[in-house]
Amino acid sequence: MRIIAVVTFSLPVDFLLSSLIEDRAAVVEPLRACFPGLRPAPSEHDDGDDSADEHIVLDYPEPNHAARIENAVLDGTVRIQDAELGVDFTARIYVSSLSIGFAVLELPECPDDIDLHIDKPGRGQELRDLEAPYRKALGRQIRIWCEHMKRTLVPLDAVSERQAGDGMLPAERMLWWHRILIDPGENVPVSVRVGVTCTLGATSCTVGYLFSRIEDPDEECLQEYINGLILASQNWLIIDDATRLTSTQLMRIEVDGPDNQAEIDRQYDEILDLTDKATFRSVIFSESIRYTSNSQLTVKNTVDQAWGISDEGRTLTDRMAALREIFNLRRERVANRRDEFRNKVIVALTSLTIVQCVFVWYDFYTEDKVKAAPEPRPFIAFAVLAVFIGGLVVVPVAAALARRLARRVRRYVRRRRSSVPAPLRRIPAQRSVSDAPDRRRVG
Incomplete structure (x- = not known):
């Protein structure tokens, strides 16, 4: 052999x-x-005359x-x-x-x-x-x-x-x-x-x-x-x-x-x-x-x-499509988290700007007319600093704690619902042919 x-x-x-x-x-x-x-x-045609082959592809x-x-x-x-x-x-x-x-x-x-x-x-x-x-x-x-x-x-x-x-x-x-x-x-x-x-x-x-x-x-x-x-x-x-x-x-x-x-x-x-x-x-x-x-x-x-090459090739196409879909979903999740953090920062900066406007207006309003005008200025500076720190730190932390608390509440509610037995439904008895109404009788 x-x-x-x-x-x-x-x-x-x-x-x-x-x-x-x-x-x-x-x-x-x-x-x-x-x-x-x-x-x-x-090559099969090394010894032959291939001059005519240049006219065909x-x-x-x-x-x-x-x-x-x-x-x-x-x-x-x-x-x-x-x-x-x-x-x-x-x-x-x-x-x-x-x-x-x-x-x-x-x-x-x-x-x-x-x-x-x-x-x-x-x-x-x-x-x-x-x-x-x-x-x-x-x-x-x-x-x-x-x-x-x-x-x-x-x-x-x-x-x-x-x-x-x-x-x-x-x-x-x-x-x-x-x-x-x-x-x-x-x-x-x-x-x-x-x-x-x-x-x-x-x-x-x-x-x-x-x-x-x-x-x-x-x-x-x-x-x-x-x-x-x-x-x-x-x-x-x-x-x-x-x-x-x-x-x-x-x-x-x-x-x-x-x-x-x-x-x-x-x-x-x-x-x-x-x-x-x-x-x-x-x-x-x-x-x-x-x-x-x-x-x-x-x-x-x-x-x-x-x-089994053909079957594996078709499966590969599905896997690559699933890979791209999973990656796109995770990329969207990261983008959503980034947008959410950016929105929190914008809210904090907006709050800071509003508070700053209030204090600046007060400072401007009392500068020349109040006898103790220089006194509020240090307090205003420290107040603005405190609001700034609170806007950048406290607000995001509070939002994260609120989300975590909401998730725990939802899980607790789901567990409570799953632990409650479903009410039993009465199964109607099977009716025999003799119990069925005689539809041939009229009146």
Whole structure:
């Protein structure tokens, strides 16, 4: 039985999609230098005469060029050798414009009865032993590539270093392995037996959680299936990143809450960045999907159904809408509190002004006509100071105490009402047919 592993790994950088659309070449060449020995994937039309293709846009051979941004920033093969582990294999490396990396490699031939149930405790040890040296060798190589990326790509304007957020998937790590079982017979895990099936011509494909099964594929169908799986994995990660960020923001609002204007501004910027990034990535991915082949799109839709990606995407839209609504409600509450305090200050200053006018009028009225005219002036000054302090301190404190007392009274009234049993209502007895009046009798 043949097993092909499609490994998803996270990059240490984020490509700025707007800059990547404007100047893709500024990123591709430095990125290619981060993978020593990489051989670019051959194009189907490298050897042909493509002079006539300049007159058409959306047709093959290169329909992806019609999109504003291609999904693949880098696609090629590299040879990985590790003398310590005793492995020497060739892996296909695919780097997406959405800052996601993939490695595709074929494991050594294995017996048809190998235990594949790695999702069950105490099972699947044979498959784990088979994968172990390849996991270690590929993991080491991914770390080396990622170090090159940080040194080479981060100084570029179109690239930024990925920040480790709360609850986010770690960078520079393998995220998961998806194993494609080619002609496995009846030895398949339960997740594949109950998986979602699609057909690529005469080839039958079944998608499960950790495994996929393909029966009697040719090389072209196998490559189309791998490309469709790569597209679906990107969609899963886009939704997962947005879901994790949304959940983190909801938790932060629930625990901390925006209690002042500075906190409101900070959370507003975070929610705006989250919405902008999630929406832009989704739009770019959806646009690139429109230019894929029918077979890749079929596989992508099948994987979406098997992994629940579409349902999670709809749920994510509702969560982001709820996040914005909750934030707006809390922002309105902070604004209302600020307006309420401002109104109290205005009332205090208004009261102070009125009192000042009274004393100034009295002082002016008695200045030249009363013998003891100089005497009230110190008293007036202290009185104005006392009213000023009372207006700024006593009035707001008294209002807060009044609100607290009102809340306690309302809670007490509600408890009293809930403790009083409701009056019992008499249930009318059921009337029999014989008790009913005979409506046929008249008069």
